[in-house]
Amino acid sequence: MLDAKGRPSGAKWDEARGLWFTTAPRGDYTDVSIARLREAGRVHDSPSGRVAIKYFLRRGDDGRWYKDQPIDALWDDAEVRPLRHCPKREDMGYDTQKPEGLLARILRWATRPGDRVLDCFSGSGTTASVAEQLGRRWVAIDVGDAAIATTRRRLVQLPATQPWALATIAQAERPRARRALATLSRSDSATTVELTGFEVEGPSSGLPAVAHWTSWVDYWLIDTDHDGAVFRARQRVMRAPKQPLPTRVQVEARGRVLVRVVDVLGEEATVELSG
Numbered sequence: 001m002l003d004a005k006g007r008p009s010g011a012k013w014d015e016a017r018g019l020w021f022t023t024a025p026r027g028d029y030t031d032v033s034i035a036r037l038r039e040a041g042r043v044h045d046s047p048s049g050r051v052a053i054k055y056f057l058r059r060g061d062d063g064r065w066y067k068d069q070p071i072d073a074l075w076d077d078a079e080v081r082p083l084r085h086c087p088k089r090e091d092m093g094y095d096t097q098k099p100e101g102l103l104a105r106i107l108r109w110a111t112r113p114g115d116r117v118l119d120c121f122s123g124s125g126t127t128a129s130v131a132e133q134l135g136r137r138w139v140a141i142d143v144g145d146a147a148i149a150t151t152r153r154r155l156v157q158l159p160a161t162q163p164w165a166l167a168t169i170a171q172a173e174r175p176r177a178r179r180a181l182a183t184l185s186r187s188d189s190a191t192t193v194e195l196t197g198f199e200v201e202g203p204s205s206g207l208p209a210v211a212h213w214t215s216w217v218d219y220w221l222i223d224t225d226h227d228g229a230v231f232r233a234r235q236r237v238m239r240a241p242k243q244p245l246p247t248r249v250q251v252e253a254r255g256r257v258l259v260r261v262v263d264v265l266g267e268e269a270t271v272e273l274s275g
């Protein structure tokens with residue numbers, strides 16, 4: 001914004017630098033920091049003797065004035081909010097999860113659309129999620145089942161812009177065989193898919209006993225028009241926080257119907273329905 005005299009609003013002129021600047025109170029800057037800033041010409045002494053920090057202004061390509069503020073190791077501006085201040089839907093409940101805004105800034109600076117991004121400590125999949133949304137290709141790796149399952153659940157909720165798959169390196173003693181049970185029923189008014197069971201077979205040492213088979217299920221997917229080759233998740237049935245898994249959904253089935261169940265360890269089972 002410019003004032004009546006054509007200056008950026010509220011700005012003062014720095015004679016030595018030939019630049020406009022605004023000021024902010026010294027806040028909790030120590031005397032040592034103030035001395036360092038003074039040496040760099042960044043301290044403004046008001047006529048009343050109050051010390052303030054100068055922020056020089058530069059005109060952006062869009063004609064607006066911006067504070068020329070060096071980036072330091074603490075990023076806490078509006079684009080990079082801590083996770084607790086981000087929209088609830090972003091929080092995957094993964095202990096060490098970083099905010100998407102942080103990764104978006106890094107990827108925008110460091111890569112161009114179409115570039116490949118590798119995160120070998122994927123955790124909840126923040127890097128992969130942001131890369132996908134910014135049109136970058138990505139590889140996500142993690143040693144933990146919970147991380148793989150969380151990354152996958154996160155990615156499946158995004159509109160897919162490119163084909164992707166998650167590979168898990170098998171760890172010792174994990175159950176392999178899964179079986180999904182589901183039915184398809186058609187009436188004049190609706191076609192319904194019901195998930196009726198999910199079985200986990202094989203070595204189960206160390207696995208928690210579950211009271212009901214639905215506890216194994218993280219989410220399930222329906223391909224309502226399967227082409228015989230690629231499973232396309234045209235409908236996704238996710239678990240809402242603290243709610244039981246929905247097991248019956250209405251679909252618009254056009255052809256072959258397949259159901260794919262993804263369990264809490266990231267393993268999956270697919271079944272074709274007849275009816």
Ligand SMILES: C[S@@+](CC[C@H](N)C(=O)[O-])C[C@H]1O[C@@H](n2cnc3c(N)ncnc32)[C@H](O)[C@@H]1O
Pocket residue numbers: 094096097098099120121122123124125126127141142143144147
């Ligand atoms: C700090 S977390 C990453 C959090 C992630 N940036 C996010 O936003 O959710 C580190 C991750 O590294 C994984 N990890 C630790 N050692 C590993 C290893 N040797 N190979 C692969 N992943 C590993 C852990 O399982 C954990 O999920």
